[in-house]
Amino acid sequence: MGTTVAIIGGGYGGAALAKALDPDFEVVLIDPKDSFEHAVAALRGLVSAPWAERMYYGFDRLLTRGRFVRGRAASVDEDGVTLADGSRIEADFTVLASGSSYPYPAKSGVDDTAEALLRQADTRDQLALAQRVLLIGGGPVGLEFAGEIAEQWPDKRVTVLDSAEDILGGQFLPGLRTALREQLDALGVQLVLGSPLIELPPTEPGRYAPFSAFTEAGDLLAADIWFRCHGVRPNSVALAGALAGAARPDGFVEVDDRLRIRGSARVFAIGDITALPEPKRSKAATDHAVVAAANIRALAAGRPADTAHRPGPAAIIVPLGSTGGASQVPGPDGPVVLDAAATAQYKGGDLLTGRYQELFSAGVPTAS
Template sequence: MGSTVAIVGGGYGGVALARQLDPDFDVVLIDPRDAFVHAVAALRGLVDADWAQRIYFGYEGLFTRGRHLRDRAVEVRAGGVATAGGAWIDADYVVLATGSSYPYPAKPDTEDTAESQIRHAGTRAELETSSKVLLLGAGPVGLELAGEITEQWPDTEVVVVDPAGDVLGGRYLPELRRSLREQLSARGVRLELGSALTAPPSVPPGIRAPFSVTTETGVRIDADLWFRCYGVVPLSDMLRGELAAARRPDGHVEVDEHLRVAGASNVFAVGDVTAVPEPKRSKAASDHAVVVAANIRALAAGRPAEQTYRPGSDAVLVPLGSTGGASQVPGPDGPVVLGAAETARYKGDDLLLGRFSELFDASAR
């Protein structure tokens, strides 16, 4: 088709879209990292040295004709993308797939694979010698990290603190929360819910050093290592011109039913950065990519955008190590809660790694 598609961001939505459009379009995937990071498995990589080597995939495996530009986008406009390195990419179609930032270790805090692996190894060494770990946040990340730590080091005490009255945010079933609480309790994880800390720990996160904190209800917690497990921030501050108005105060980007960014007919957004009212998951980003690929093909063929996106349900998979966890998935008569064995079968043992190994195997095409 000969049209250029600039995809800003090489996370789940960006790589899925690049793979789909690569045979027929000139795709430029703009991302400052040297490789795709399978963030779903990042916490397993934190505690397991073998997994730390397996969660990175070179972008070159996506393409037969497109390319990866290792650079950071600083301006995204309807006509193209400007990068920190001084490049300007003229594009017929632009897709914002920048995702969101999240505190380490749920997402790596470096753009270089080798540095990220070294960082994981250092944190793993700190965990190995820690006797008590504090996790701030009882959402999916905090619970999953508690599961990984207690599976790898069963004698390590883990305390999870959250001002919310129960685990997980969102509209999830009581049975899901109950299953997770019971499994965590069986692992010796202590949940301190319903009260925030009076002050953050006095030492940096991920650095082993004894400290004490107190909750607003007066509970004292002593630990020697802590992590922050909350704080999603959409990455959208590079929108310029007519696109800037689509950026909400919280950073999410308004899109229409075709996933087009408000203000331009040739600019789309996928994944966490969108304001689509649904849980921010890797599967949603991949589903967005299917819709956007179809709409770009339609536009390139001279037709209007036809494919629409319907927000997903409140589904979540929360593994607790390789054998535990609980999930909520859509069922024929409404949401269904799955237990440890089914969650492990869906996500726990493999953490969807096989799916991404196939996605990045350009030689198989």
């Protein structure tokens, strides 16, 4: 029998790692969802039914040698994974790739594809009724969502609220924020910055129910529907035995520069669950998968794990609909800002769906 690698979580990092190791290892991919959810396309999927259908890829189309186990990991130790139903998967190497949760609709929050599509359709109907939309959070999710709504429904009045003095946050160039603000203004999106609401709206997020609310600065905001666009949380899995000390109180997991969980030689963590000081985005997770794959291959062959992960410079791609947006990427002499056309080419046009069609060996993705 070959070397077994158990991967907990089939998100961006877990799916990429499973695909990379599948030809040479006995890969067991564990996830409570029935399909891979391409969250990068979630906001466009919320405003467009055809795009919602392009968000989901069956795990049965990912692996050739390995197998997919639908279940929720309850605990991890040096020798494998115990699932919530009590079943046990023994493994030579284990990778924690359980990702993070984020307020709906940036992530579906449910495990069944059919249920997720129904939820999106219901919210889409609610949003279609609204003329005034409030998005709480001026980071990349709030801005992207504003762009998607404005492109789909140009007559809606969209307001983005954030307690910060400027949009986006993070170590980004002023030119990036300027480009985004100018485009948002041209789309008719209002920015209300520098003061939070006194209290959250009295209505449920994502439901048509007109309301008014005051900011602490005294501004009165009236809207028909609102969404929360901030608040990432790790999807924690209990670490047992010698691994227990690597879990922080906030749920993130400490790793070394080889992405091994602190105190372990054979258990790794990748993606959003890691306590690394870098953005929790799909690119970081797939970069982690490359490092973990190299180190698992080395250890399985009796060599040292000698591939280190080095967080890259601050970079971000922020589409505003299918043709707008701006980006900051590394350049030969430091970071540079890309315009709307380049942003659409890199991400906004197809929201990376082509990449995941290839990963899942799917000509046309399905929702099964």
